[in-house]
Amino acid sequence: MELRELYQEIILDHGKSPRNKGRCDQFNRDAKGHNPLCGDKVHIFLKLNKEMKVEDLSFEGEGCAISLASASILTETIKGKDLNVAKKIISDFLDMIKNEVKISVNSLSDDQKTTIMSLSGVKQFPMRVKCATMVWHTLTMALEGKND
């Protein structure tokens, strides 16, 4: 197990200064995620417009570097995407964590793919997988309009 694979610069950066933190204006969907074992919490806010595009996306929450980085990277990646593309990215992400599958969504730039892939180090730390995945499950709930 390599600690540096888990705590890469990019993760430390997002963990320390998470992007899109707070409640975005005019959100029309939100969902809460909670890890009862550790007490970490996340609250996703998003604005889905008439064209079914994620116009705005943000989060509130407290947690470890991995969970904050994951939330931050998620908002940067999904913001501006169509609903269907967003769902594909989520399923690719969860697949990557579970099965080492590479991110295949065409509409992501190589940089974005590298950023998302930086979270894959969590695979080697089974007890920490939920830290990385919880916010992605929460986003699914928000997209489907399921509150909490």
Place this chain on the structure above:
Amino acid sequence: MNIKDVKNYFPIFNQKINGKPLVYLDSANSSQKPKSVIDRMVRFYETEYSNVGRGVHSLAVKSTNSFEKTRDKVKKYINAIFREEIIFTKGATESINLVATTYGDKFINKGDEILITELEHHSNYVPWNFVREKKGAIIKFAPVNENGEVEIDEIKKLINDKTKIIAVTHLSNVTGAIMPIKKIVEIAAKKNIPVLVDGTQGAPHLEIDMQDLGCDFYAISCHKMYGPNGLGILYAKKKWLEVLPPYQGGGGMIDEVKKENITYAELPAKFEPGTMQTAEVVSFSEALNFIESIGIKKILEHENNLMEYALEKLKKNNSVNIVGNPKNKGSVICFTMKGIHPHDIATILDDDGVAIRAGHHCCQILHDKLGLTATARASFGVYNSKDDIDTLCKAIDNCKKVFNI
């Protein structure tokens, strides 16, 4: 037994964790097991095993005798008056649930009050919440002060004619605060209020004498006392066990079963339904033998020395914030670090072979009160040494390196 050699009696330390020697600082979560306990379990299964209290064949007699000998040993260790005051359960959690359910059913009614503290582990709050929901009772929380301890006056203030039971921890698994149980019992006795003590952390790390403490109920977790997993003890004064209804029904706890009516067994069988944890109970004797071979006083002295040493070193580290500063403190240190979440601390420490726990430690009420979502916790056992603390402190410095702080 010399305390310096103790580690050699624990086979778990014969291995490397991530290529480093194991530094186990998670004994408040669960303690490791000496070889004598493990060997006893194996020997029991290999040569004595049978169900207890039922058969008449030779093995049944052997296992029943060994099982009941442990009850006698526990009675002596905690200084109970009667052997039937010792009830084996699956853990301290079940011990508290047993009391909350049976005492709650019989003695707590709408508007009655249950007095607990903000220090309590979920296992000494959630069972009382069941009583609150079922009976319409009220739970009052004696507040913690800024040192992470509960002052006796805060408990005094909350006692009134509606108070039906006081349930408090002996030793907080977060701040390490040791509660003044004798004083609480003294105050409660004036109003005939029974006192339950959650001894999950107290039993392994303090001298426990039921006659000295005077409490009505004392819950013990055997796996935190160098004993086997899946076993707990409820000590209860005989007068309570006689009047409380059975907790669970099944074989072994009955006297006579008819279609119209059932009568229940005498104590302690009344509270021990079904097949018990036979090998666990039998081998718990060896855990007590182990503690006695060193002496609980020596163990306490050793753990307190380690704690003082660790506190001194950690306080010098500017990035570390110790949670709570109680006057009487047991072998637990919870801490946070600037800019590093406790989960990240625990993962990075593990890389250096150091096992600690991170989270709310099943004390969300306390963490909310302290304004924290999680803390990192190092807790000590008889097998720890100053070298372990030095490794811990180095590993903490490594957290800063990993996080570029």
